[in-house]
Amino acid sequence: LFRRPVLDESTWDELTQLLMESDIGPSRAFRLVEHAREMVEGETLKTPVEAETALRRQLVESLGAAEPMLLEDQPGRLAVHMVGVNGSGKTTTSAKLSAYLRHRGRSTLLAAADTFRAAAIDQLQVWGERTGTDVIAGQQGSDLGAVVFDAVHAARMRGLDTVIIDTAGRLHTKTNLMDELSKLRRVATKADPDVTQVALLVLDATTGQNALMQAKRFLEAVQVDGIILTKLDGTAKGGVVFAVFEELNLPIWYVGSGEKLTDLAPFDHLAFVNALFR
Amino acid sequence: NLTDRLTSIFSGLRSKGALTEQDVEEAMREVRMSLLEADVNFRVVKDFVARVKERSIGGDVLQSLTPAQQVVKIVHEELVALLGDAAPLRLDGQPPAVIMLAGLQGSGKTTTAAKLALLLRKQKQLPLLVAADTYRPAAVDQLVYLGKQLDVPVYSEGTSSKPPVIVANALREARTAGRTVVILDTAGRLHVDNAMMEELREIGALSRPSETLLVADAMTGQDAVRVAEQFHESVSLTGLILTKVDGDARGGAALSIRQVTGVPIKFLGTSEKPDGLETFHPDRLAQRILG
Numbered sequence A: 001l002f003r004r005p006v007l008d009e010s011t012w013d014e015l016t017q018l019l020m021e022s023d024i025g026p027s028r029a030f031r032l033v034e035h036a037r038e039m040v041e042g043e044t045l046k047t048p049v050e051a052e053t054a055l056r057r058q059l060v061e062s063l064g065a066a067e068p069m070l071l072e073d074q075p076g077r078l079a080v081h082m083v084g085v086n087g088s089g090k091t092t093t094s095a096k097l098s099a100y101l102r103h104r105g106r107s108t109l110l111a112a113a114d115t116f117r118a119a120a121i122d123q124l125q126v127w128g129e130r131t132g133t134d135v136i137a138g139q140q141g142s143d144l145g146a147v148v149f150d151a152v153h154a155a156r157m158r159g160l161d162t163v164i165i166d167t168a169g170r171l172h173t174k175t176n177l178m179d180e181l182s183k184l185r186r187v188a189t190k191a192d193p194d195v196t197q198v199a200l201l202v203l204d205a206t207t208g209q210n211a212l213m214q215a216k217r218f219l220e221a222v223q224v225d226g227i228i229l230t231k232l233d234g235t236a237k238g239g240v241v242f243a244v245f246e247e248l249n250l251p252i253w254y255v256g257s258g259e260k261l262t263d264l265a266p267f268d269h270l271a272f273v274n275a276l277f278r
Numbered sequence B: 001n002l003t004d005r006l007t008s009i010f011s012g013l014r015s016k017g018a019l020t021e022q023d024v025e026e027a028m029r030e031v032r033m034s035l036l037e038a039d040v041n042f043r044v045v046k047d048f049v050a051r052v053k054e055r056s057i058g059g060d061v062l063q064s065l066t067p068a069q070q071v072v073k074i075v076h077e078e079l080v081a082l083l084g085d086a087a088p089l090r091l092d093g094q095p096p097a098v099i100m101l102a103g104l105q106g107s108g109k110t111t112t113a114a115k116l117a118l119l120l121r122k123q124k125q126l127p128l129l130v131a132a133d134t135y136r137p138a139a140v141d142q143l144v145y146l147g148k149q150l151d152v153p154v155y156s157e158g159t160s161s162k163p164p165v166i167v168a169n170a171l172r173e174a175r176t177a178g179r180t181v182v183i184l185d186t187a188g189r190l191h192v193d194n195a196m197m198e199e200l201r202e203i204g205a206l207s208r209p210s211e212t213l214l215v216a217d218a219m220t221g222q223d224a225v226r227v228a229e230q231f232h233e234s235v236s237l238t239g240l241i242l243t244k245v246d247g248d249a250r251g252g253a254a255l256s257i258r259q260v261t262g263v264p265i266k267f268l269g270t271s272e273k274p275d276g277l278e279t280f281h282p283d284r285l286a287q288r289i290l291g
Ligand SMILES: Nc1nc2c(ncn2[C@@H]2O[C@H](COP(=O)(O)OP(=O)(O)OP(=O)(O)O)[C@@H](O)[C@H]2O)c(=O)[nH]1
Pocket: A084, A085, A086, A087, A088, A089, A090, A091, A092, A093, A114, A117, A120, A167, A168, A169, A170, A202, A230, A231, A232, A233, A234, A256, A257, A258, A259, A263, B105, B106, B136, B188, B190
C-alpha cells in the first residue's frame, strides 16, 4: 500500500480510504490527511512511508493520553455496571470479565439485572456455571434496582470484592430505559456505602458514527467511566473510539476479541492503531 | 442538515454570478460528507456522488433559482432509486417454504425469527421456528421462550446435535406436521470465520431456502459492505432485514449493502417486541439517511 517511493495523489486517496473505512469519521479522516499533506508541502514528509508513519504517530498520541486504572488494580469493593445498546456483547463480556478478574485475584459475583429479554437470565446463569461464579438473579420482569441491591448486598455479606452487573440492552433513544439506568449508582450505594462504582459502556466495534451519540447518552444517564470495545475479531476497525475519547474523554478499558471466555484483554492503543493500518 | 449546508454554500457562490461546474463540485463535497456521516460506505459514496454530480451538471441546478433544493432533490431521488422498492417474502416451491436468517453476532436474528413467525401466522401461514444455534448459551431457550409467547411451535434438539442435523430433522418434522413455512434461526457468525460460513452453506444446501435473509444492525458502519459481500458470496442472499431502526443511527449501511449485493430490503426491525417488524419504505429510509 505505501511501498511506492513517490508520494502522489493516489497515496492521499489510499490513506483517506483506509482511515474512512476504519470508521474514524469523515471530518477526522479528512483533517488528518490534510495535516499530513501540509507536512509534505512543508517538506517535513517526503515519502508515502513517512506519511503513513506520521499518521500512525498522531493516532497513537491521540489515544495515549488515556491511562485508566483498570478494574484489577482498583482497591476495595467494586460494583461494575455493564451497559450498552442491544446485542453489543454485555452478557458475554460480563462473564469474560468475571473470569479475567478472578485470574487476577479478585472474587466476583454476577448480577443478572436484565429481567426483560427472553432467556437473558438463563444466558448469564450458564456463564455463571461455566466460570464457577455465583449469579444473583431476580424474577423475569422484576425491577432492575432490586437485583442490583440484592447483588451488591450479597457480595458484601459473602466477602466478595467485585459485583459485575449485566443490564438489559437498550437503545439510547429510549428515555424511559435510560432513566432506569440513572438510578443504578444510588441503589448500589444504598446496599454498600463503601463500594466503588464503575460503569462501562460495551460498544460493538462494527458500530459506525452512531457510537458517539450512544456514548454521549450513556455518559449522561449513568456517568460511564470507560468503554469495552467488543467484536474486534471481525474486520471492523472500531475507529469511532477516537471521537469518543477526544470529545467525551471516555477511554477504552478493555477489548473483546471473540466469543470465548478468554477473549478479553486490556486495551493496547499501539496494537490498536497498528491494526488500523493493516 | 444537508439543505441548510448547501443553501449557505450556494448563496456564498451565487454572489459571484452564475453557478459553475466548480461550484457544483463544492456542493458535492457537502453531499459526500453528509453520506459518510450517515455511515454509507466510502466507495459507495464515491460512485453515488459521481452520479449526483452528473445529474446536477446536466440538469437544472446551474440555472435554478433554488440550487440547494435541486441538489437535495436529486440526492433524494438517487437514494430512493438505489434503495429500490420493498420486496415481499418469497415462499414459493413445495411447502414447507424455508426462510434462513444469517448475520453477525447480536444483529437481531433470534428476535427477528419470532417477528417473522408472528407476521406469517397473521398471513394465515403455519410457521415452524427452528433453533439451529447450538453455540450461544441459552440461545435455544431464547427461541423456545419466544415461541411459547407467540404460541408458535419451535423445533429444537438442545445443544447436543449439530445445526445441519437439527435443520434436516426440523424439515422432516415440518412436513409431517403440515407446517407451511420453516424459519431457521442460525448462530451469529463472522464472515471471516471459514468453518462457520461453511456450516451456513451446508444448512443452505440441505434446506434450499426460498429466502436467505441477512439480518444487519442499522448502526453498522463502513464494514457493512465487507460483511454483506462475504455472506452473499457464501450463501446467495435474497434479502436484507435492517434491525434496531428505532434507534437514531442514520442507517447508511442499508444503502451500502443494497449497492454492493443488489439484494432487496425486505423489512425493518423497529422494536424489541414481536410486532416490531415493518415493511420498508424507500422514501422514508432515504429521508433518514439524508438526515
Ligand atoms: N465475535 C465476537 N462475538 C462476540 C463478542 N462479544 C460478544 N459476542 C457475541 O455477540 C452476541 C451478543 O452477545 P451478548 O453478550 O448476548 O450481547 P448483549 O449485549 O448482552 O445483548 P442484549 O442483552 O440482548 O443487549 C453473542 O453471540 C456473543 O457470543 C466478541 O468480542 N467477538
